[in-house]
Amino acid sequence: MNLHHLKRAIMALFALLALTPSAHAEKKYDPGASDTEIKIGQTMPYSGPASSYGTIGKAEAAYFKMINELGGVNGRKINLISLDDGYTPPKAVEQVRRLVEQDQVLFLWQNLGTPTNSAFHKYVNSKKIPHLFLATGATKWGDPKNFPWTMGGQPTYQAEATIYAKHLLKTKPDAKIAVLYQNDDYGKDYVKGLKDGLKDKAQSMIVAEQGYETAEPSVDSQVIKLQSSGADTFFIFAIPKFAAQTIRKTYDIGWKPVVYVNNVSSAVANVLQPAGLEKSVGLLTAQYFKDSHDPQWANSTDVKQYLDFMKKHHPDGDPKDSNNAYGFMQANLLVHVLKACGDNLTRENILKQATSLKNLELPMLLPGIKINTSADDYFIIEQLQMARFDGKEWRLFGELLDY
């Protein structure tokens, strides 16, 4: 028996092994799936006020292109149809109907934005289309009883804020709190989470709240007003641009509260450098994925993989933009779910696989964070870790916190 025969025999053995589990379950397809292709739909804000998030969709498309060049998932190519909704609900409804009714995608994935997803939430559930891992942190995406086909894709804003509240109650129970929030669903979800976490102490501890609109040029006026409230603890629930302004202004006017900044706005390269690293010392946040430009991760394999991916497959995108890292991680997760589906590509099975993830670890997630889902637990990431900025990098401290 020469080497050639041995190789053949091994391959036959493997083929047999591969067939065994699915011997009785032959290939099963719903619309959008075939022997050669898996068709997925998505809406993204490629134009309009939220176009900065469009890079998520581009990073994801680039990732699947890479996967397809390597042979696809179980031999099938991933075909991601990503359409512009301009971040407006009417357009989102129209585009999702196109994806479902005309393009006949197998499922929807990573649709971005709370108002946009809200607009077709009922529609996709009545059509029984999986609506997976939405790129928004609203709490309502984890409601398996009423909306069994919809699953969120990131820690919820409310849960994150609750973690801050718990941390504060433990470290500084007599704090006087000032809050700056974006005046929309995103900012208000954080405020709600904070108040829920502080419970009956919310009323007495929060001494000032100020909202801002994204159309405003600066939030200097809000910061000054919050300072004059006499607060000694400051929560910033903002998007990167306004968070950077706030961190800088707080420092410049000589206000020295304990500052919590929300995870979305904690990237070193994207927020803290523009704000000034020396002005960011002591900031607190909660993290679940690695900041690709935080020096402490410079040597970790997954961060290197990510940076390499950006260079080779998504060169137009800014690797410092945490949105790209987010897309990289989400695409990774989806490939995992699709692999688990095997040849049973029905909508029901997609949902089943997405809701039975066990101790899954993903590249870019913080060490120790595991993804667990079940038929009555639709939140994929339920762990965060507190971190303090030391002027150079985020220093993680304490345990991973579950919620």
Added chain:
Amino acid sequence: MDALLHQVFAGLASGGIYASLALALVMIHNATNHINFAQGEMAMFSTYIAWSLINIGVPYWAAFVATIVISFFAAAAIERILIRPVEKAPVLTVVSVFIGLLLILNSVAGWIYTYTIKSFTSPFPSEPPFGNKFVSSHELGAIAIALFVLVAMYLFFRVTPLGLAMRAAAENPASSRLVGIRVGWMLALGWGFAGAIGAIAGMMIAPLVYLDPNMMAGIMLYAFAGALLGGIDNPWGAVIGGFLMGVLENVVGALIGTELKLTVALVLIIIVLLLRPNGLWGHKVVSRV
């Protein structure tokens, strides 16, 4: 009281921002009788040019001057190439072209430079002047530069033959042609100057609010309101209007809260305009039957 005073100073600082962009609006209005809705995006794009220059190692002031010159020619070219074809079209068609231009500049900037915010160098010291806590050196410097541009613009329109010719061309193109003014070139020059002023505004604004493709969306609205409040045809009026806008917004915010501050500020401005239809310091337009 201290807090309110602080709000007034912060308002003056942002007012300086609005004033500088308002000057670009006045420039183009006096040269062409239009309000260019794309002015803010042009200024944003100019600022990216400056950012690129500084990034490849050009010293700040050299980049500053180069950006002004590039912006001047680019804006004049936009007038000659993109606006000239609709010169005789109905005014709404021109507005539609401005909106198109706005969308193009915004989207192209996002494509080239991505949407992540960039910090932009300030030429002024990072320590606040006289150790005060109310105004930073950059804010003070930006206000000084806006005032400098204002004086230059005022003298240009008042004293220089070119400035007079430009005003004449805008107000009465037919008669201007008769006295030998090349009206077409005057329009292009007006655009060029507005582009240059916008570039200065952008480079002064970006260190405060950070550079990103959507940086001007809100500022443009405030500048527009400020310019009209003061008088769109008068650079002095527009600058004071810009400052008033900044202070008004902050004081209203401090008194009634931020939720409706923009709404209340705009309502106040409209009331003023109802009482003074040409703005506080605008010139009366006499219409003949």
Added chain:
Amino acid sequence: MNTTNKSQLLIALAAIAVALVLPFVVPDYRIFQLTMVLIYSIALLGLNILTGYNGQISLGHGAFYAIGAYTAAIMMDKANAPYWSTLPVAGVICLVVGFLFGLPALRLSGHHLALATLALAVALPQLLKYKHLEHWTGGVQGINLLKPDAPFGLKLSQDQWLYLFTLAVVVLMFVLARNLIRSRVGRALVAIRDHPVAAEAMGVNNAMYKSLTFGVSALYTGVAGALSAIAVQFVAPDSFPLTISFFFLVGIVVGGVASIWGPIFGGFFIQFAPNMADYLSKDLTGAVYGVFLLLFAYVMPTGVVGFLRKLASKSA
């Protein structure tokens, strides 16, 4: 009836006939798109009455669109009102708001009116989120609605029925607008636009006419807004960004200012131009849309209708 009128009537009837057949030959998702075209054309017709015929610019018609949409949504959500009953209410509310807004605003002209209307569009989303109105408006979360079924046991899909219902509203609103513009009132509007001082001298009450025009214009846009809420089944402050007011303005320019047919073409543009831009480029979606605007301005400076008229007069 002269020959132009006759041929116009024939074109209108032919258009309605085509519009009636469409929902039975295209899939539901296309019907939804066409419903949106019809809805936009009502809104554009409203703006055209104000801007095209009366010469008053508005950068704030998105606000009336939003008021109409929220009126429908609140009535259906809080009071279980039938969907059709929301249209007249939305229309009347917008008529009143538009008239009251027009009363002082008519003293402003040109750029100042543009600012005042822009202020309206900027302020409205803030008001929708205002904490004391949240109970009604649903705040930042918005309101979800159910789509109506076809009545009388008709065998039509929800999309087909809503399309036909919207088409009926369109025909009614267009006939009313046409009659209004051809009447004494319409001539007064145009006179005010072209020669305000002369119109005043001839005994036209400019102030009254201008505010009424603002009201009627708002009524049209409000009805369109109500229909949009029913069709989309959702309203939220983010449904009505500032850009929508600009796109309405662009819509009447592309369709043809001061023309009854223009809004139909404008409706198609507002609905399909963004999709086309998205199809052409994900990187430069906004820029492609901007290029469309420039091309339309250069090739058809007086809009599609103006262009067709020119073609017709050349061939005649």
